Amino acid sequence: MARQCRVTEPLLRALRELRSGFSPHSKAEVQSVLEGGAGSIVSFRVLRELHTLLRERGSDIYLHELLDGSEIYIPVVELPKRNPELVARLEKIKAKLANEEYKRITKNVTSKSGRLGTLSDFGREVRPLKKVIITIFNFLVTIAAAFACTYIGTQYIFTESAARVLSSVIVASLVGLAELYVLVRTMEGQLGEL
Template sequence: MASQCRVTELLLRPLRELQDGFSPDSRAAVQGVLEAGAGSLISFRVLRELHTLLRERGSHMYLHELLEGSEIHLPVVELPKRNPELVARLEKIKAKLANEEYKRITKNVSSQCSQHGTLSDLGRQVRPLKKIIITIFNFLVTVAAAFACTYIGSQYVFTESAARVLSSVIVASFVGLAELYVLVRTMEGQLGEL
């Protein structure tokens, strides 16, 4: 963290005027800065003390006005040397992770692929078709069962066969429409999940 800044001419003026008001520790630092002149480094502790002295003397100069044109001196951070054991361990972990990633990427690659793909690919392609065929078969069986039940059950109400067939067709149509509605809602929900 920065604890010093470079002195400018604007900052040297109040330091010269108030050098006797500083504490003994700060006075030595101010003396060194005044001898070195502009461009030398001064600590923020001395700057705070300078600002306090200016306030006590009734000056309306703010601290940021004093520091205008100054540069904050950032000390060079020296990074510690890395432990060779730690570096070796990190390299081993990186190699292990890279190997796991490679295995994950290539796990479904095999040398037994035919020209059109493996049997697992065929199964993956047939599954949706199988679902569609079962759904259509279920729809046809439901409509046919509704027709048959209505035809057999209407013999107690109607004596003519035309009336029985007509009532069976009407009931089978309603059941078919209801089945289609449920099918569309289910497909819509499945598409929404994708």
């Protein structure tokens, strides 16, 4: 935060005229500013005292007129030199983290340049197809078993074959729809985990 400003000629004249009215701890700073001349730096505390003195004396000069043309002085902050050992450690850590991130991203990428692939690669590629085939086979067996059980079970209820087939188709359709619902929910859950 700025606490100082550069002095202009009108401000210097006012400080010369009112130098005797300043408090003892501000007189030394006023004296150094007067010795430094225009362009030297004065604190806002001295400017507040100057403003108070001007009001007490009933001066027709206002503080903003004295500050016209002056600029706020902001000291240049020098950043401390960084420790070379710390910089070297930080660079090592950054390189290590970048390498770990690269390995994490590329862990499931295999290069297939110049070779046909190993048996484990083939097994990895066939495994999802095997799951799909087993799921479809299970679906068809479930529907066929529901149809057969209903057809055999309805022989005690219906004497006609058309009624038995119709009731078997209805039950097999309901079981198929339930099986599809469970299958879709399972696949949705597996896709959500990816």
